[in-house]
Amino acid sequence: MISTKFKRAVLLAGLALGLAACGPKEPQTAGTPLGIRRLSEEQYRNVVADVFGTGIVVSGRFDPMIRTDGLLAVGAWNTSITPQGLVQYEEMARNIAAQVVSDANREVLIPCKPASAAAYDKVCAEQFFTKVGRLLYRRPMAAEEMTATLKITEAASDSLKNFYDGVGFGLARLLVSPDFLFVSDVAEADPKNAGTQRLNAFSKAARLSFFLWNSAPDDRLLQAAEKGDLYTAKGTEREVARMIASPRLKTGMRAFFSDMYGFDAFNVLEKDATIYPAFGQVAAQDAKEQTLRTITDLVLKQDGDYRDLFTTRKTYMTRPLGRVYEIRVTTPDGVWEPYEFPIESRRAGIQSQLSLLALNSHPGRSSPTLRGKAIRTYLLCQRVPDPPGDVDFSKFGDPDSPNKTARDRLTAHSTMPACAGCHKITDPIGLAMENFDGAGTFRTSEDGTPIDSSGDLDGVRYDDPVGLAKALHDSPAVAACVVNRLASYATGQPTAQSDKWVNFLREDFASNGYRVKNLLQRIATSDAFVAVPPPAAATSTKQASAQ
Template sequence: MLLLGVLLLAGLTFLPTLTFDLVYDDHWTILANGFLREPGDLPLLLGPQAHARHVPDAFRPTLVAFDMASYQLLGVEPWRHHATSVLLHVGVVALVAAWLRGLRAPPALWGGAAALFGVMAIHAEAVAVVSFHEDLLAAGLGLAAAAAQGFERGLQEAVAALLQSPYFLYQVEIGEPDPDDPSRRRLTSYELATRMSFFLLDTVPDAELLDEAEADLLADADGIRAAAWRLLERPQARDTLGEIFGEAWRLRELEALPKDPSTFPQWSPELAGAMRQETLSLIDDITWERDADFLEVFTADYTFVDVRLGFHYGLPDAAQLPDAPTRVELGGLDGRGGVFGHAGFLARLAHVSSTSPTLRGKFVLENILCRTVPPPPPGVVTDLPVAEDDATMRERLEAHVVDPSCAGCHSMMDPIGFGLESYDGIGRFRTTDNGSPIDASAQLDGQPFEGAAQLGALVAQSPQTPSCLVRNIYRHATGHIETEGEEVAIEAIEEAFVESGHRMQDLLVEIVASPAFRVVAEPQ
């Protein structure tokens, strides 16, 4: 009875596959390759033509031979092919059970092990991943160890084997030939669903998204957009966007940022955490609460602070603030405005005991405007000269760039960073540096500014800003730096982003709906 129950479980688990169509690693192999349909074609299985049409390390002639036999005996009806697979699977489960019983495993062990084997995937469409053949073999070896060495040891071996499987550890993207352009590969519906879900939610696809992939509803841009909008309604989307900017703007580094305790005794991981949350709260408010123009992140005359950060900024009503981030109006306080006035931005782009106009200017150029700042020439001395008793950071840098080998790069970065010198190495407002008055006059592309709010206004007006924002998020979504062949697609995404009024949610949807999001490189 135990064996019968296990076999029924193995069969019933996969009965829904009888309603599925043929997929890329099943009988479809024969249908897509007309030159492999007759028994007389068997010699071609090892020929260069067949091998060239498949991923070399996934080319399995024995599997194709089985599909050919199935095609000859059962025809092209998908349910017949799937039914054969289910019956074969039940047979294999029976063999596994007999094997473990032959090793004199107790009924609880061989029954449970065979049941576990029986419910694991036999079809790619059942779990939206590629074949688990190697994983099942590894699990089987672990179960054999359970019978030979004891249940606890064997279970350890089985779990270790599964956890080391590439299908468990990695997001597999092999793709399939693009029907519109056979010279390139595109993600399968299941691979696309997985990439979408990890990009938007940082987790595996849910059941509804898998159903949409199975029904081929992700085959066109409209279907992808509909699925993406649904995913963005889930709470995880907010956290995932925060993680994207936590990486792009390096907010993750704040709590571990070292500061000189003699210079900045107020610095602590708790204060740093409040700084990080300030920026994330602004992003959350603009994107999710109000669905507003995202460029407001550079110009907002308000921010989100808790009581700790309120005292850090010297807000008049800081004592009345709660422990959670709360919106407060800045009203031009200390020239702050937008993310450039956030203490987290200013503290991270500073040295251990001083400010760094160079780091601040470099970040604006490279991360906000996507401009290239060349590295220092080989052998150049990057240390600043020893400060005079009353020399400001600006005066030290201006003396440093007298050297022609330093002037080229610093003349790009420092004029921007000088405009933020009114904020010290942990983002507090100040009027003097080393006892001398601060000169915070600066310029960006020849336009003068002073302070965070004025810099944010100039950045928000630059056409390079939305373009750079699109590129940074596109790189995160696809996991690579864009190539020349992707420029047309990226320009289309940028155009849609501008037309939407720079709505971040629209940008996320347009990225996943872009044909470039679905393209995958040829396997190596």
């Protein structure tokens, strides 16, 4: 049963694809080296929720990923599991399994009843693992994997005299196994082109679903892989269109933009409660949510121009946020309401929302340097060099000095040649946001001195944050950056500016009105997304890139 709404969405997506096909042709590319990557914390949680429902609690610490070429998702391709991390995974696996087989959940989550609850039942166990194993391993379990799992289940059922406890141990085995914890690319000989390789259908399905949904393939995508549909352009296009039309795309894009904009820092964000009393835990959570809502609304729901994210005044608001923004909120606590910043608020674009402003500040004050650096690295994909090792800053921070505002302090700072280079890159951007304090509240003066929020972005001058918003919107780097990041996010490989495929995607993005959904479709259906280099070169080059 497919709803009309869904059919229409697929049709429209297909139409968009058809139109796009009239544009420039995708260049031939060497393909992405094969690799394995560890599931991120969010992916792990999403898969568990998808397979067993959101009622299963996952609690534990995950080894950190290292941001590589701008994305944690790229770091995942180099990340393994430390002994300390494995202790956590093993514990999580047991906890999840215990919840799945608990009295409360077994009725729903285990598709059969054993002959006796006190003894091993091979038929029922096999039925359960066939279903669950396919979803967790993102492919049907191999016969020897099933045998090994059933062996554990039987031993545990016998030892504990309880079928369900036995199944719990069998499930823990799946959850702690590398086939679940790591997504590995598997290539196979391409029957259509002798001597070349292609990504096998299940690897392709996993790549698609982690790219678009940040979770494992669902049953339908696995079916498409099983039937060989993913080897055909038509089948792939159909599945990609379905995935893009799915509400799960929102989950996927929230994950992508959280990664791209460095929102992992929210986990350790702290503001001084005396200086910014309104910016508590709830406000911080809402600030992150506000920006993610702004993004998914503009980019997915409205299917708008990506660049408008940096000028839009439309967003969503809650009461805790209202207290930091110092604005009226009409809905009660806990309810989000659509909101449009008035022109005189000087807020335009997500870079003027609390999330990016507060994240890229100190606990007790703003930081034009951190903000400028964030815009350079997160929004424009540029690299800001690390600070030199031997600078004496004391003369800039002397409270008795005439340097009242951040601009004064930084101007003094920039007189030092060792510092000037980098600060010239970051500060003119960050100073334009000095109208927002360390929590993001609007202000017109610092320490009694009026704030000058003028600056320039690569030669484009502006007078205030709204001018910066426009400059960002019009900067070619903004659009190029999201293309680069999405392309790396999709394939796990850092992309070079000169990459032919990325150039092609960039042009395509521009010619299609900078619509992210269109870009996602283009990436997911392009040959480069799944291309595998010839066997000799197929072993990963990523170590070189990670160095």
